[in-house]
Amino acid sequence: MRAMSQSLHSEVADRLREHIFAGELPPGTFLDEVALCERLQISRTPLREALKVLTAEGLLRHEPRRGCFVNEVTEQDLDEIFPVIALLEGRCAYEAARQVNDADLRALAVLHERLEQHARARQIPEYYAANYAIHEALIQLANNRWLAQVISDLRKILKLARLQSLQATGRIEQSLSEHLAVFAALKARDPEGAEAAMRTHLLRQRDALRDLARQHKSSLLA
Structure with a gap:
């Protein structure tokens, strides 16, 4: 019972x-x-x-x-969450770069090709899906259940905020470039480089969201 x-x-x-x-x-x-x-x-x-x-x-x-x-997610919440998740996913990228093998890289190459295709076609929902698949693949490669659990919890809060950072001007191209930088570090088996690139990727996402919020506020005042 x-x-x-x-x-x-x-x-x-x-x-x-x-x-x-x-x-x-x-x-x-x-x-x-x-x-x-x-x-x-x-x-x-x-x-x-x-x-x-x-x-x-x-x-x-x-x-x-x-x-x-x-719950309602505030700008302060986002300012506090993004540096934390950047650290955590950066660590995942670090561990992934230490453990990645050739088969893993081939699978990641397919995901990044898909990401590039969606970026070129400006297919934002499909880009988000490919982006999520890449982040999930790195979390699995890191093979640390505690990291995975905490990241999952924080992602739920971010999902609650219904964020749309790719709506910011030039963000989809910037995001793609950031992902390719992470992938290049993985291919080089460079843990520190992968960690730094992933942290940059997450923090720039926060910057894009902040710019969108400012633009929205300006449009309301206009």
Whole structure:
């Protein structure tokens, strides 16, 4: 019975996470427990356990006597998160460069060719997908479950922010160049070079997002 309960609340957490990432539960949304129980056809217990999971992940915030709300990611949050994730993914690139073999490089070459094709065609959703696949491949090559876990947790927060850095002028070309620099270091089996290039890539993404925010603010004031 206990295992079944744990499985149910995990399933509920997955469904709520999907609704949040799809924008169906936007930042600031109050989660009405009664309505959610009816909608998901579950009791309060698995729902509340699921809410605890998402609160621990940072996707929700709990306010005493008010309940749970979908978290809102601020510019300060992004300023604090990006240097951390740059360090962590930089370390993944470092470890990947130490362990990469010829077969791994061939697989990465295919992903980078796909990335270049999408950049040239300005296919932004497809570029994001290829970009994600490359980051995931490096995390797997690093073969450090603790790094992978912390990066996954931070990525959920960044995903909550629904970031679109490639909308910044020239960003897609810059991003591609940064990825190719990481790949060149991997091919050279240069751990320090791969780490530095990956950190640069993540920090420049934050710069692009900051520029977009400034442009948006200026357009509202115009």
